[in-house]
Amino acid sequence: MVKHMTLKEEIELRKQMNIAELNDLDEATRLEIEGFHTGMYLRLEVRDVPFEMVDYFDPSHPILVGGIGLGEENVGYMQTRLKRHRWHKKVLKTRDPIIVSIGWRRYQTTPVYAIEDQNGRHRMLKYTPEHMHCLGMFWGPLAPPKTGVLAVQNLSNNQAAFRIIATAYVLEFNHAARIVKKIKLVGYPCKIFKKTALIKDMFTSDLEVARFEGAAIRTVSGIRGQVKKAAKEEIGNQPKKKGGQAREGIARCTFEDRILMSDIVFLRAWTQVEVPQFYNPLTTSLQPRQKTWLGMKTVAELRRENDLPIPVNKDSLYKKIERKPRKFNPLVVPKALQANLPFESKPKNIPHRKRPLLGDRRAVVMEPHERKVHALVQHLQLIRNDKMKKRKLKEEQKRKELDAQRSKDEQLLRKRRREERQERYRVQDKLKKKMRRHADA
DSSP, X not given: OHHHHHHHHHHHHHHHHHHHHHHTSOHHHXXXXXXXXXXXXXXXXXXXXXXXXXXXXXXXXXXOOOOOOGGGGSEXXXXXXXXXXXXXXXXXXXXXXXXXXETTEEEEEOOEEEEEOTXXXXXXXXXXXXXXXXXXXXXXXXXXXXXXXXXXXXXXXXXXXXXXXXEEEEEEESOOOOEXXXXXXXXXXXXXXXXXXXXXXXXXXXXXXXXXXXXXXXXTTSOEEEEEEEOSSOTTOOHHHHTSOOOOOOEEEEESSOOOTTOOXXXXXXXXXXXXXXXXXXXXXXXXXXXXXXXXXXXXXXXXXXXXXXOOOGGGSOOOOOOOOOXXXXXXXXXXXHHHSOGGGSOOOXXXXXXXXXXXXXXXXXXXXXXXXXXXXXXXXXXHHXXXXXXXXXXXXXXXXXXXXXXXXXXXXXXXXXXXXXXXXXXXXXXXXXXHHHHHO
C-alpha cells in the first residue's frame, strides 16, 4: 500500500513538472508535442461524401465520429447466438430481412437460423424457437467476437408492437460452418431382379447417383437397401436402335429382400443450405429526417401490399389415408412335398368349394322307418331348444334382479358412509373449537 502511494505521488509530481515546462511554449509547439487535449474544438475534413448528406444535414442531430479496426473493414459470414425478444409477439422467419446494429454499423441483412445438434451438426430452422437461443448466420461487415447485436424489423415510428425483435452477440466471423436441412428423395422400381432393383425418378442424372453412392434407402414396407451405382440404361430401353440417348438417373440398388413393383423407395439425406450474401447499409443521413428509410421487404409484406394469397401445396395438406386391402395369393405346397411332411405340418385350411360336390347335391329318399326316426329327432331338438330358451330368459331375469339389489345396496352403503363422515367431521370440529377456546383462555 505504501509503495502504491509512493508511485502515485511520483506520477503526480512528474505531471506537474511537464505542465510547467509546456506552459512556457507557444500554442503550435505545445500541440505538436502534447497533442489535442480534452475539450478542444477540431475541424475534420471528410472526402467523397455524397451531396445528399450536405443537403439534408440537420444541426439538431449531431453526427458521432468513431473508428473501426483493420479487421472490421472486411465483409464475410458472421455466426451469432441469437434469441427472439420476449416482448416481440411474432417468431422470426429464416431469410426474412432484418436491420441489425453491430458496433458502429447499421445494415439490413437476411439471416439463416440454425440449431446445433448433439453430434455437432448445424440444422436449419425455419422459425426461431419460442424461449431459447439459436444460431444466426448472415453476411455483412465483420465485427469482433462478443460484440453485441440488436435487431429490428423496420425503422418506422408508427409501430404499435415492441420494436426490438431480437438480441444477440457475435460468436465467430468468417466461420465456415455448414448449415444443413433434411431432404427426402422418392423413387419407384422399374425393374426387379431378385434382391436387386433399378430405381427411377429418384435422381435426374448419373452424376447425382454417383453423389449418393452407398447411401441407405428404405421402402414403405420396411425393406432396407443401399444405392450401388448408376445403371447404364434401363433394361428394355434400346437407345442405339431407336437413335436416341440413354435415359439417365436410374440407380441400381440392392435390398435385404425382394421388393415389389408397387413399393415406394425413400432416401433420407442432408443437403447444405447457402446463406445469402446480402447486406444493405442504412442511408438515413442521405434523406430527410421525417422520411422513413425503406429497405428490402418481407414476403408477407409484399403479399399484403399486392393482395396475393398464400400459395397452398396440395401435397402438403393432411388427407385421410385410404388403403385398399391387398389380396395375396394362397400358399401352394407341392404334393410331393406334402407327402413328406408330418401330419401336423400338412396344409389343412382348404377353402370350401363354391359349388357343392355331386354327393351333396344328390336327392336322398328315406324309408318309412327312417322318416319316423328323423321326425322323432326333430321333435327332441325342438323340445331341447325350447328348454334352453326358457332357461336363458330365467337367467336373464335373475341377473337383472341381482343387479338391482346390488345397486340398491351400494346406494345404502354410500349413504351410510356419508353420514359417518359428517358425524366424524362434526366431532372433529367440536374438538378444534374446544381447543381454541382453551388456548384463548
